[in-house]
Amino acid sequence: MNYFYNNISTIILVLSLSLCVQSCKDLTELNENPNGVPEEKANADLILSTVLTETASTYTDLGYQDAAGVMQHTQKDAWFSGHNSYDWGPRDWGNYYSMLRNNQTVYKKAVENDMEFHQGVSLVMKSFIYAQITDLWGDAPYGNALKGDLGGDENISPDYDTQEAIYQGIIADLKEASQLLSGSKNSYPEIFAETEKADVIYNGDPAKWQKFANSLLLRYLMRISEKTDVSSDFADIVQNQPLFESNADNALMNFPGSNERSSWPKNTVFDGTDGSDFRRIRPAETLVEALREREDPRIGVWFAEVEIPTRISDEYPHNEIVNGVRYLHADQVDESQVNTNPDYVGIPTQMTTPSGYNLNPTPGQTSNNPFVSYLNDRYRAASGPLLNARLMTYAELNFLLAEAAHKGWLAADAEGYYNAGVRASLEEWEVGDQADTYLNQQTVAYDGSLERIMKQKWIASWTATQEAWFDYRRTGLPDLETGVAAPRDALPLRFQYGSNELNFNPENVNAAIERLESTQFSQGEENSQWDKMWILAGTGKPY
Numbered sequence: 409m410n411y412f413y414n415n416i417s418t419i420i421l422v423l424s425l426s427l428c429v430q431s432c433k434d435l436t437e438l439n440e441n442p443n444g445v446p447e448e449k450a451n452a453d454l455i456l457s458t459v460l461t462e463t464a465s466t467y468t469d470l471g472y473q474d475a476a477g478v479m480q481h482t483q484k485d486a487w488f489s490g491h492n493s494y495d496w497g498p499r500d501w502g503n504y505y506s507m508l509r510n511n512q513t514v515y516k517k518a519v520e521n522d523m524e525f526h527q528g529v530s531l532v533m534k535s536f537i538y539a540q541i542t543d544l545w546g547d548a549p550y551g552n553a554l555k556g557d558l559g560g561d562e563n564i565s566p567d568y569d570t571q572e573a574i575y576q577g578i579i580a581d582l583k584e585a586s587q588l589l590s591g592s593k594n595s596y597p598e599i600f601a602e603t604e605k606a607d608v609i610y611n612g613d614p615a616k617w618q619k620f621a622n623s624l625l626l627r628y629l630m631r632i633s634e635k636t637d638v639s640s641d642f643a644d645i646v647q648n649q650p651l652f653e654s655n656a657d658n659a660l661m662n663f664p665g666s667n668e669r670s671s672w673p674k675n676t677v678f679d680g681t682d683g684s685d686f687r688r689i690r691p692a693e694t695l696v697e698a699l700r701e702r703e704d705p706r707i708g709v710w711f712a713e714v715e716i717p718t719r720i721s722d723e724y725p726h727n728e729i730v731n732g733v734r735y736l737h738a739d740q741v742d743e744s745q746v747n748t749n750p751d752y753v754g755i756p757t758q759m760t761t762p763s764g765y766n767l768n769p770t771p772g773q774t775s776n777n778p779f780v781s782y783l784n785d786r787y788r789a790a791s792g793p794l795l796n797a798r799l800m801t802y803a804e805l806n807f808l809l810a811e812a813a814h815k816g817w818l819a820a821d822a823e824g825y826y827n828a829g830v831r832a833s834l835e836e837w838e839v840g841d842q843a844d845t846y847l848n849q850q851t852v853a854y855d856g857s858l859e860r861i862m863k864q865k866w867i868a869s870w871t872a873t874q875e876a877w878f879d880y881r882r883t884g885l886p887d888l889e890t891g892v893a894a895p896r897d898a899l900p901l902r903f904q905y906g907s908n909e910l911n912f913n914p915e916n917v918n919a920a921i922e923r924l925e926s927t928q929f930s931q932g933e934e935n936s937q938w939d940k941m942w943i944l945a946g947t948g949k950p951y
Contacts, residue, residue, distance in 0.1 A: 452517045452526055453606035459511045459533055460608050461670070464661035464797035466503060467540070468871060469673050471798075473689075475874040478899055479866065480694035480888055483755040485763040485780070486773040487688060492758050493895055494937060500906030504541050505553065508534065512554050523598040525614055528588035529607070532621050535578045535585070536799065539628060542574045543878050544903045546941035547920040550574045565913040568920040571942035575632050582625045586649060589618035608661050609799070615650070620659045622649040623805045627875075630808055634882050634947045639817040646809065646818060652802040655836050659799035665791025677790040684774065686788055690762075691781050693747075694888065696754030698867060702851050705839035707752055709794070710870060712785060714753045715778035718746055718766060734779065741767065753780045758891025794837065798872045803832035807865040814858055823854040826861055833868035859885055882943065884950035898929045898951055900937035901944060910935075927951065 476482040477491035489495035511533050518526035541548050550569035552562060569577075593599060593614055604612035610620070625645055629638040645651075652658070665671045668678035676683040691711045699707040718734045726737040736746060747753045747766050755762050764771030766779040786792050806829030813822035830852070831843040846852055854860055862885035869876035880888070881901055890897055909917040921935045925945035929938035944950075 447513055447516070450513060450517070452514050452521075452523065453600075453602045455510050455517075456514050456526065456529065456603075457606035457608060459507055459514060459530075460606075460661065462503075462507050462510075463533060463537060464608070464799060465663075465669075465673075466507070467799060467874075468797040471869075471872040471874050472673055475877050476692075476871075479869070479873045479876045479880065480692040480757050481870060481873050481876075482689050482695075482783075483692045483757065483759075483762055484688045485690050485755060485765070485777060486684070486775065488762055491689075492762065492891075493893060494900045495895070496903065496937065498906045498910065498935070499544075499903045500908045501541055501545065501548070502906075502908065504537055505549075508537055509554055511537065518598075521598070523596075524588045524591070525596040525599055525603070525612070525617075528585045528614065528621070529617055531581045531585035531588070532617060532624065535581045535621075535624065535628075538574060539578055539624075539631075540874075542571050542941075543631070543874070545905060546902055546939075547571050547923060548574065549916075550577060565916060567916045570923070572632075572635070575628060575943075578628055579625065582621045582628070585621040586618050586625075589614045589621060609659055616657055619650050619652050619657050620800065623652050623657075623800055625649075626651070626805065626808050626812075627800065630811065631878060631882065632943055634949060635943055639812075639815070642812055643817050646812070652800075652805045655802050655832055658801045658836070660796040660801075661799070662793070663791050663795050663797070665789070665795075671790035672787065672792070672795040674787070675790045676788040683788070687776065687782065689783055689787075691752065691754040691783065693754035693756045695867070696749075696752050696781070698863070700749070700752060702846070702849060704867070705834065705842045705846065706837050706867070706870070708784070709786075709837045709839060710784055711752055711754075712782045713751050714749070714781045717750045717753075718748050718779055720746065720748060736767070747779075755780055756891060757889070758893045760893045801832065801836060801868075801872075803829045803836060803868045804865065804875065805829075806832060807861055807868070810861045811858065814856075814861060822856075822861070826854045826864070829861075829868065830864050833864075858883065859887075862886055880950055882947070882949055896929045896931070896938060898927075898938060901927075901950075902937055902939065902941055904935045904937055 474491055474496070477484070478494065484491040511530050514526055515530040515534070517523070518530060538550065547568040547570050549566040550573065552566035555563035555566065591614060596614060599612045610616040622645055626642060629642045632638065663670060663672045665677070671678055674685040674689060676686050679685050696707070696711065716729060716732060716734050718736060720738050720743060721735050722737055724730050724735040726735070726740050728735050745767065753766060755765050759765060761771050763773070763775045763777060765777065768775065768777040768779055786794060789795065806825045809818065810822045810825035810829060812818050813820045813825055827847055830847055831840065834840045834843045834846065862879060862883055865879060866876045866886050880886070880899065888899060890899065905917050905921065924939035924941060926936065927938050927940060929951070930936040
């Protein structure tokens with residue numbers, strides 16, 4: 409009996425110790441944050457996928473919304489002050505630096521494991537994100553950024569590099585990336601099926617990433633060309649490095665649309681506002697009239713025809729809708745306030761009450777205005793073949809080459825590049841079969857001017873309009889006018905540094921603010937949206 413009890417006691421003791429050890433292990437594991445995977449355990453492909461998707465989504469959010477308001481591609485008819493009139497206030501950049509931190513993890517793991525493909529891609533994305541930051545704000549933390557985990561004031565509150573220094577780093581990184589990505593695909597043993605799936609831009613194709621790196625180089629060299637002579641560097645890349653060769657090389661991310669975060673912005677599938685977010689975004693009259701003047705086939709891809717056209721006529725009683733057309737009497741309306749386009753009607757820039765445009769009798773924040781066009785119904789969807797984040801396109805590359813040839817940097821014909829850019833844009837939007845007819849129009853055919861190049865580049869920037877904004881700042885083209893309710897008589901030039909920096913890194917952000925060049929439209933404000941950063945200071949552009 410004692411033997412039995414002694415054995416039972418021993419078994420119970422062993423089981424208790426075993427359970428204690430197991431419980432302690434489980435508690436330790438439970439106390440680990442499942443979302444905070446240690447860097448050494450993180451999967452480079454999964455982090456890379458996060459970097460690519462978040463960068464593409466952030467880029468599209470800006471290019472489809474606030475930047476589209478600045479560049480008069482769209483206007484909102486409700487909750488419109490930020491979109492139409494740049495009522496932004498200080499804007500923080502935390503999401504951009506979060507993307508950079510993830511990207512830095514990819515780069516570190518790639519270096520540690522000799523993964524040159526991942527190194528190259530992460531350098532391209534580092535360059536792309538930092539270019540967005542400096543193009544939007546100006547000087548910014550760069551060399552000492554992303555070191556907060558090391559502690560110390562110099563890392564927690566980093567100093568700001570000049571925009572010139574940031575661009576020098578961007579250009580150097582893209583050149584290094586091009587070299588890292590110059591091998592054939594089978595020379596990168598780290599590219600697995602998981603890598604191809606994670607790479608939502610190019611499916612693990614190093615040749616396409618190299619073309620993207622070099623094409624971005626041309627974008628950024630042109631960006632700083634008013635401040636430094638980049639002509640020989642630009643020509644050398646064109647002559648000796650692979651660039652985009654067709655729309656098949658476009659840097660695109662298609663939105664899968666499986667949930668709100670992976671969907672096209674302001675769609676009506678995951679909207680949660682009964683579609684009002686979609687309905688608020690309307691075509692801008694500036695773009696609509698530019699497209700109508702040129703009989704541009706892209707207009708029907710982007711916009712819907714007005715539901716109820718308006719006609720000035722005494723044929724029917726005043727303000728009667730007959731057979732889907734509204735009739736107004738000339739003696740009872742101010743014809744300057746009425747748009748009688750039979751097909752597409754855009755909202756003028758910066759109206760006081762945009763929801764009331766075209767004599768809509770029920771203006772207001774929740775109004776439906778059937779007398780103004782909506783966007784095409786494809787933009788109601790969460791996903792679709794044309795719903796892509798467009799980081800850079802073959803059309804943009806050709807317009808860059810056309811501008812360079814126009815400036816005399818290239819021994820080539822600017823017209824050929826211009827025509828290729830127009831054709832590429834029409835093909836991207838699935839109306840390429842009309843390119844010959846379109847290019848033969850007097851208002852479209854190349855006339856030897858920079859204005860013609862920049863007008864078509866502006867049109868082609870649809871949903872990526874921050875690039876048109878950055879082009880406008882350095883060229884003043886296209887020539888855009890502000891509206892009656894504009895806060896200043898000029899387009900803004902930058903974002904204001906955000907509240908987090910102003911409150912928690914005041915010494916460094918104030919030093920950056922002091923380096924900005926004020927303009928007549930800054931009106932004595934510090935950190936103004938109308939101040940000029942380095943790439944614009946002293947150039948006289950755009951004003």
